[in-house]
Amino acid sequence: MRKAVGHLPHVASYFDDILIHSASWEDHLLDLEATLQALRQHNLTGKPSKIFVGYTSIEFLGHIVEGRVVRxxxxxxxxxxxxxxxxxxxxxxxxxxxxxxxxxxxxxxxxxxxxxxxxxxxxxxxxxxxxxxxxxxxxxxxxxxTSKPVLQLPDLSNTFFVQSDASNKAIGAALLQQHGETLLPCYYASRKLLDREIKYPIIEKECLAVVFALYTFSKYLLMRPFILMVDHKPLSFLRTRKTKNSRLMRWALSLQQFSFRAYCDTHQMH
CATH class of the missing domain: 3.30.70 (Alpha-Beta Plaits)
Structure with missing residues (x-):
């Protein structure tokens, strides 16, 4: 399926499920026609009873997609x-x-x-x-x-904001964008710390959280400027500390491929 429609910018596919997203009804008809032509060229067909056209809200892969909102x-x-x-x-x-x-x-x-x-x-x-x-x-x-969590679909024309967080045994990150005067989440990510990472000093855990955040969201962050909302300590630690610790040196080097402006944020993730 991906071979058939993967080149179409208005189509998202997963195995035999296809989602066509368009900015307007007129665009939707054109996008639908292009998708059907691509399927026909690969001798693929769709079951009419499972085709839904013109919906502004639809269930897709366990999620409800409505406009630029996913829940x-x-x-x-x-x-x-x-x-x-x-x-x-x-x-x-x-x-x-x-x-x-x-x-x-x-x-x-x-x-x-x-x-x-x-x-x-x-x-x-x-x-x-x-x-x-x-x-x-x-x-x-x-x-x-059950608090009806909502994520915004990433808008590549809008600036991204990144937050990171570290606890004793886990690290987390958030990718956000500004809508009006409010920062709204596009994605949350987290992972447990490995046994050896649990032994890191808290400042190193915070550094690791920053690196984890940037790499997790790298497909949205590379080649475009963004704002990193983080306590200044881990960044200062990575940028100015002279150390022979290969791990810290590796983390510091990994930040150089990203173009960001740091903003001091002492609050928890949104």
Whole structure:
């Protein structure tokens, strides 16, 4: 499918699912015609009962896409709300997969979900003890997803803002853009720290969070200026510290390929 329609700028495809997005009704008709011609050239057809034309809001791959806004499919959120405490590792892995699908909507997902993901480690027992921390983690994730989280589709003509954050055992990042006077999220990303990274001093964890943020969102940030909203300490540490630490030197060099203006931000991620 990607071979057939991948060259069309107005088409997003995933296996045999296609989404055609257009700026106007007139453009939509032209885009639809171009897509059908591309499919015909590759001897591909669509089932009429599964073709929806002219919708301003549509479900696509577990998400509701409406204009430049993306939000989770409410039917999938309903399944998450029905999750009960787990008794086995397999059950935890199952719910973790469902929650992980919407991690891009949740700031600091890895840190919040850590009590759950810790139960799925390779050496953890098959029978799990569902602690108060596990329940709090699940309740927090449910609350976040039921607060109708919304992400904005990235606008390449608009300036990007990047935030990063570090805790004792996880790092997180946010990609945002300004709409009016408000910064709105396009994407959240996070990951747990490796065992060796947990031992880093907090300033190095903050540096790692900056590098993680820029590389995670690099397809939006490379070759264009953006604003990095971060406490000045990690940047100053990377830019001015003279060290023989190869890790810090590598991080400092990795920032040089990005063109950004730093803005001191002592608040948590949006």
């Amino acid at each position: 989770p499919d409410e039917t999938k959120i309903e399944k998450i709300l029905n999750i009960q405490p787990c008794t086995t590792k397999q059950e935890v892995q199952s719910i973790s997969g469902l929650l992980n699908f919407y991690r891009r909507f949740i700031p600091n997902f890895s840190d919040i979900a850590r009590p759950l993901t810790d139960l799925t480690r390779k050496k953890s027992p098959k029978k799990v003890v569902w602690s108060a921390r596990c329940q709090h983690s699940l309740d927090t994730l449910k609350k976040t997803l």
